[in-house]
Amino acid sequence: MTTANTWDETLDDLGRRRARVLEMGGPDRVAKHRGKGKLDARARIERLLDPGTFQEFGTLVGGDIAAADAIVTGSGLINGVPVMVGAEDFTTLAGSIAPGSNSKRYRLAELAVRDKVPLVMLLEGAGFRPTGDHYGRTPTDLLAQAQCSGKVPMVTAVLGPSAGHGALVAPVADFSIMSRQGCIFTAGPPVVKVSTGEDISKEDLGGPDVALPSGVVHNVAETDEDVLDEIRRYLSYFPPSAWSYPPVYLADETTGPRATPELLDIVSRDNVQSYDMRAVLDVVFDGTDWFEVQPERGTPIICALAHLGGHPVAVVANQPQVLAGSIDTEAADKAAHFIMVADSFHLPIIFLADNPGMLPGSESEREGVLRSGARMFVAQTAATTLKLHVTLRKAYGFGSMVMSLIGFDGQAGTFAYPGATMGAMGAAALSNASNAEADLAAELREMELKASYHSAEHMGFDELIRPEETRDVLLRSLQRGLYGRQTPAQPVQRTVIIP
Template sequence: MSWEDEISELRKRQALARGMGGPDKLARQKAAGRLNVRERLDLLLDPGSFREIGSITGTAQTGADGALESFTPANCVFGRGRMSGRDVAVVADDFTVRGGAADAAIIDKQIQAETMAGELGLPLIRLIEGTGGGGSVKSILDMGASYVPFNPGWDQVTANLERVPVVSLALGPVAGLGAARAVSSHYCVMVKGQSQMFIAGPPVVAGIGEHVTKEELGGADVQLAAGAADDAYASEADAMAAARWFLSYLPDRAGEAAPRGAVTDDPVRSDPALRAIIPRDKRYGYDMRAILNSVCDAGSVFEMGRHFGSSVITALARLDGWPVAVLASNPNVYGGGWTAEAAQKVTRFVDLAETFRLPVTHFVDIPGFVIGARAERAGTIRHGARALSAIYQASVPWCTILIRKAFGVAGAAMMNHTRFRYRYAWPSGDWGSLPLEGGVEAAFKAALEQSDDPGAMKADLAARMRDLASPFRTAERFWIEEIIDPAETRSVLTEFARLAAPLRTRARDVPQCRYRP
């Protein structure tokens, strides 16, 4: 007795499933410049490492004699594989089968992919193309009724944000539930000119009187500026390389320590050029990214979200091989002032650091919140207060480098001042409740108005206050813990990373972080 016939049937079905949507649909996918789902899995994962689950899920057509005549696979492929030697869970849409929309099988496959990642503690990679939701309104004809909307498996999508690293790659047009899945991740990447992301596509949007192309509605430039996507790259290969780089800084699951990378850079390396990088004229900016590249391990700075809330820089990096979360001001945008968007960016990034226990290094040059009518209409103070709360709720080790300005409520967001203040200042430090440039006029308005020589009085007051505002005066009171030579910044940061290393797993008395997209 043998089961050779059944095994032959299995192999036949698997071969048909690997044919995806058939030659015509595959040719159309190729003509659009996009890889098919099998090519994507081959590109993403280590050769031969993919173990598919649900390989023959789909719809079979049989003849009168019961023999298999044709087979249409489900348009979701998932399983386990390795990426740079690391086990990951992968779920991928097949656009060549019903445009990636849901069918009777895709819902359960997506749910199982999410559940597998969460329960086994595997980083999750989503390769998204299509709606990934209920498909067309034509489904009403198939079902014989219309259903009340629900998001299948959303409990697992939400739970995974607090369990494992989640990366979503939008690799073509992505709409509806597919777009919601894309942004419900720790890192969302698009492909320039190839992927678009929207709540509803152009045909639906035309119903409200807007006639736009896919690119105008939800292209990479649109979603990067909106903060819905973190990065966009020129090709699928580049997007996947970014996903690998991002994951290299994170542990497999929340609660574990992220691995230390190779130690290839001198931990006490100094950089005398940093002594002259800050202009004496406070009206001028400078290159904060040059500072980050100088003090972090060579080639390790991985910036995310450059095009949203761009007065703040968020990046992952290494210090003496140890992975850290880097938060930094960008003085070339609003002078480093916090906008509503910048505050949202800070909140999400601090939540990421807290979820995966990454020590934070904060490079501060914050003149305060951006002010004016536009800032008020954007709800800047509410978003800013949320960011401040995220910083004060964080329990991960935190080190602050005060580069230049720190004023007002936003300036106080440099760290939670009630914790141990692991903080250093450069001699260029300039802080207070308000900058002297506008603060003197505000504080002494009545006296200046009554003065016989308001200009001379203002100059005298400003000179006296400049002397008192010296960072050395602050250090005398121990209101700033230590002033350092900028050239030696790397050595104090690598020391911080070493001391923080044992604290990168969650202590029992620390509550679980509630991460939100």
């Protein structure tokens, strides 16, 4: 006599419910979505994660009315490292947020901090669902997401229209990137029309041409696939959390010491002539595939993630091709945020200075250049991570201080090229300001050219170096400085008030 398997009916019911969830908004809506050249929420997660590693939770939230309650959530691996990931499903009720999906979002961030792993959010949603049920003492996902800040890497992708509450995770994140079809705004065009009378398209309201200059989003890539690949690249430079140090890549022919004679041709000795600082990065670091953050905003400064001797590093470099390297408001704001992110996750910061100071002028002052410069200065002086500095040709006034050219400011190494000019201001500006006669102006220029030797004589920096020695002195200083990591990593405790 056999006993009937009483599990069959129960498991069949579970299978039916799971199959319904996998359909998302149904075949027609999924096909329409993909017909726009986009991936659906589940395909996005599949592209983002290492194959076969996704483990979903909250599948039954939303019941039969809304598959997974319009957001797919779970964990997986990126480059072998665990991550938490959430993808809004636009095919289901426009990816809108209800109490159940809000709880799923909260749970994602809660688990990211608890398990000390990165959090990735893939956005394409209409914000809160107009039910009214989200008011009151329901879990608010932004509370948990804010708790992630400085503890685990947070990355957001905007892959379609993202509005209201859901969109707020992008500016909360350390790094945000959007596709060319992405749009992000406080409220979409219909609400704007009712509220203000303005008739505007979603692209003009919050597309890449708006979100990038505003700084709400850092980078842009063409397609969903490109965005997801860039997220994988970005996270490869970071540890899983602030409780661990960045990964080190095995040594090969690109990671060892080598001279950099190419810099003699790239960096003009004449301070007036321009050059592309990106070419310097190509030569100094392990390869040319370094990752630039916010390349289209604050262009007088380059902020990049690179490798030196196999070690991930953050690079803050003046760009002489833009405003002669003068630091404007957007550049300083960009650099301040980048420095704080790098410091939070223990990435060494390498400053490559070549600037005539903060950008002067009435427009710059109206934009608050001093406040932004102070923000960058506080961020870099408060940074607890390893810092290295090279002055290539010039660094004047406050523009030198925000680039970490301050004696005994905790740097693991400070260097300059011979003939590098520095001081409160350039000789030409000082001559004009003081109405100097020709002979005095010439004397000021001579003093300017000798400034690097004068500073070296007083330990203004550790050593004057030849351009050919740049990579090797940075690499040796980095390797020595990393020996200071003799205690377990911990989240950075900041006591400063950022201007």
